Amino acid sequence: MRDLGSLWRDSAAETFSAPPVSGDLSCDLLVIGGGFTGCSAALKAVGQGADVILLESDTIGHGGSGRNVGLVNAGLWLPPDTVCDTLGTEAGERLNTVLASAPDLVFDLIARHDIACEPRRAGTLHLAHAPRGLAQLKARHAQLIRRNAPVTVLDQTETAARTGTSGFHGALHDARAGTVQPLAYVRGLARAARDMGARLFENSAASAITRQGDHWIIRSNDATLRAKALLVATNAYHRPVAHMTLPHVPKVNYFQLATAPLGNNISRDILPGGEGCWDTGLIMSSLRRDAAGRVILGGMGDDTGVQAGWARRKLAQLFPQLADAEITHQWAGQISMTSDHLPRILRIGPDALSIFGYSGRGIAPGTAFGQAAAHALLTGDDSHLPLDPVGAHIERLPGLKTAIYETGARLVHAVSARR
Template sequence: MLKKTHGSVTSNLWGKTAVSAPDAASFQGERSVDLAIIGGGYTGLSAALAAAEQGAEVTLLEAETVGHGGSGRNVGLVNAGLWLPPEAVNARLGPAAGERLNAALAAAPDMVFDLIERHAMACEPVRAGTLHLAHARNGLKDLENRAAQLAARGAPVRLLDAAETARRTGSDRFHGALYDPRAGTIQPLGYARGLARAAQDAGARLHEKSPVVAVQQVGGQWILRTSGGKLRARSLIVATNAYHQPIDQTPVPKVPIVQYFQIATEPLGDNLAGDILMNGEGCWDTGLIMTSLRRDRAGRLILGGMGGGGRIHEDWARRKLAQLYPRLRGAGIEHTWSGRIAMTGDHLPRIRRFGPNAFAIYGYSGRGIGPGTVFGRAVAHALIEQSETALPVPVIEGHHEPFVRLKTLFYETGARLAHFAAARS
């Protein structure tokens, strides 16, 4: 029987169901290391693990807790590639650099799932692929174009018609889908905590509740100061992305922020949800105001959409759930939560040099799991080996995003208007 939930529920499902957090006491005293990392999300943790595996002395400082930012608020889709189709990546970066990035991110799910298996991470990995859903007929044309571009690069993708899409999703509301068997889903906070444990096992030292308040470059070393101590490092990675906090003398550029919220139902029995994503795929659609859909191991249905949460977005999500699956009208909602996405103007991630042996990594535009893992490992290797040839994108020396606050407001206002209008359609 469905239990109708009234009012707003505000707890992050991933925080409730993830394995326990690693022990990472706040940083105290003084220390000298090869590599300092600011930020305990996928990028920073992946970098810490890669560097420690190469024998480097590594210390990671996290202002809150491991996975506090986007890594612990993620949808949990392990995608191959970016939102952009491959030819759009090439148009922005040039053919050589574009294909290097396309190839690196096509292999990202392999890297993520290999790490999960190698380190026995408890993060509900399901490699059943993803479905990019056509929300309208024009969305299906977009998917046809993407499918052709991906197939030309050897990707084993397949375009599904409306009937097959309905069979896989359990809903007849979509015009088709692009199936990518390389991809999958995970419990995103569980993966972040798994990376943290693996990094610690490899010798990296991680410290939570250790916000960096100042950074200086002195005599060939980086000096990082927290309220509890001072860290000296030959190299530095800033991996704070959409959750960057101001740090003296660390000019990480600002980018527009997109809010993304999710709701999770109570666990659904097979009598209600037996044909909803029965193969375990994760989904997102082609709508400008994007919607995502997946299930977790306990059988909850998780629906997400652009916007910062609140009554307008939550009411829309409940109605959307009922539109897709009428029998779930009035289903109990156990969790709602939201997070921030750093959305660069061209939807491409950045590696920015801001001093000797110092890089900032940011701008995944909603694709944090695969790119974060790939970029973190690549930059760690580049700093240790003193070679940038294997980086997935060229290093930039500066980056300016115009109208950052206006674009941030535009994204949220657009989501609110779309969801408000949908309530009356």
């Protein structure tokens, strides 16, 4: 399959580059990973007066953050009652409350630091892919209303008017949410952190991490770095590091394609309100537009010909006027997905945390978790973390689960959306 590349890399208004790390350096907090979590943590820490170093093994936003759909969601894939059932009422509601306000944090940071990332807060539409999906959305709506969330159930007719297609059975609109250009957003966080004094380095993979006395020693390239506190925020893109082993978590690939910018005569009825969308299917798909008028469709799976064929068929099925639309970009990224679909904060040693497992909800949770982790590591106070840190995390057969997810997506997409 011809590689058409990532739309986000070609359209990001925010640019960022940093040199590889070199020499012997020391800091208060060292962050490994230049995605939403790591860059948010660096920005928060430097704002608290800390001396901060961030290491990114490739470039800022190279991993899942720069390959994201760009939906700034309030909450997780799981309904809030399920979060409480899994964690217990007190811990579950603490997490639900943090995530409910996480889009506020994202859009506040965008405004405060003038991040050019196409922010639009028109809400999201959770689309019912089948009648049972609408029943699930009505149950979720009831749970969210009990928590005073500004959510509304739309019937099939209202959903067709909001999306421009009759292909869904209803929707749940969440006014707290919105969309961004995700790579531009994470680059903007990095730029803001550097402007405030954080030291960021690209092409600087951590090769070894050890604890010596009351400091962490991190080796990268030919450099040796000493840090009082450590945050590992590599999520699905973690690379092996000598002397430190993190849990293996199942990964899910997510594929997207984008049309060329469309004239208003073709696309005026497609998401006219500017909402971002995701559906209730087990093999989830997403739909949105960008500021230039491109339609972007995504689905679980890697960027093989099977997924690309499905996406083109699906696009034409939902919007017949796009059957001959030029496809200019297609790309994929990886999602870290724990078995219970809940993120984890793992304590990996004294004054050291690792965060992973957003299950495809990286933007708002990653921003909130990163800021909370930075505060906790600098103050020693864990009370404001969204989740209690755990000392260990074990996933059964993560490699097999990854293969099952990918095989399932390919099988579904091989036969789906065929007329």
